[in-house]
Amino acid sequence: MTMKNHLQQLQKLMPNQWLEKLQYLHSKLLWNWLLFAGSQKLGLSQKSAMVFSPHQDDETFGCGGMIAQKRALGIPVVVVFLTNGAGAEALNQDAQNHIIETRKQEAIKALEILGVAATDIHFLAKADGGLKKLENEEYQQIIKQLSAMINYYQPEEVYVPHRQDCHQDHEATFTLVKTAIKAANIQVDFYQYPVWLFWRSPLFILLKLQDIAAAYRVAIAGVQEQKNRAIASYSSQLQSLPSGFVKQFLNDHEIFFKTED
Template sequence: MKVYLQKIQKIIPAQWLENLQYLHSHFIWRWLLSDGSQPKDFSHKSAMVFSPHQDDETFGCGGMIAHKTAQGIKVVVVFLTNGDAAGGCNLDLKNQIIATRRQEAVTALQILGVQTSDIHFLSKPDGYLQNLNEPEKQQTIAQVAELLKLYQPEEVYVPHRKDCHRDHEATFTLVKSAIQSAKIHPDLLQYPIWLFWRSPLFLMLKLSDLAAAYRFSITAVQEKKQQAIAAYSSQLQSLPQGFVKQFLTSYEIFFKTQF
């Protein structure tokens, strides 16, 4: 898929490509909301959200988080990476970015109703999750498993396993291994971030994947989610406007996972 995107980027000007990606993403969202998904009822189950970067949790699950916390339901959020990739080789800039994104995450999650004590940062290097050596991988799985055993969530939310981003796909794999290690049996739901934006959907997903798609109405908390997204001001500057716009709607999409 990376090679496919590189070829497309060489042929199509950047603005045209962004417009094409927006139209593709918008079409997929509309199709899923009208015919391609089932309605998801509100669940009173406790939840743990795993986010590869600071902002994925709000983009993908912000409405669900706000709904649950408004009902007094426990929601824990775990960030796997520190978000430092944008700093290049400048150590001071990296540290500044890490601090900024951590504070933005805390602010966004406070807007969504998550207690600060229920926010955890594992601080792995940004962009590196798929390249963890075996000891690092096992250490990360053990860290996640420990949190799972501590909180015993009834639902776990992770990025889609085919989300077209190395850290996102690695997060799915690491968390799934940790769930098995922790010997717990939560409902596992995948949330798409880059899936509809970066790839032709029907090249990535099988019919069995699409059959597991659910739409969840967040109309009652839509404004709160938009405020939480706005808290990530340092990142919104570098993201395509069309990409951000797809998360400002009144629905979220989740894919239920069978173990």
């Protein structure tokens, strides 16, 4: 049995409240270490940005402050959602459609708070939970679609979830976008943002120090309240997310990891 399987078994046996307390402590310790010792200060750049989000809320949790600061200065920011956000539960089509539309409207509202116009928001509506299971034809189609969007907008910075973010759609988004950038043949500053990384990846077990190297901290105190309001817009999601998980994003910094290759 692999270490990952051992951890999954342990999580099943541990009461939820204790598991959440442990995850919150782990996340808080990692955030504090990165903020005060393990990261470099990164000032806000004047570069245009594209944010790729697997689900409707990841962009706000991971990049909401950066987005708000850039938009306040009139810097272009485009946000692309890869999945429809329907979730993995076995629901009838009407119920799924309701969830999809609810999350879409929440995303539009959240990004309006952050300063992104509806015309700069794109919904690719791929199956939630299916980005790692794309058949070859659909895989090639999404790479072509992403590459065309990147070529059209010509962003100077691209933001994706961390490559080890402990969610299949998040990790697949990293790979898909990186492949699309290569196909588009353009040079960009490539940043990874953590969503589930600190919550689900135990340090020195699943998460290695090299996975969180090249960390940068961005101060967002001036737009912190704005970001918090945008997070609150995702009311359908906040009902099911652990409070400690949400709390880690209600602070005055964001963490990014820069990829050079």
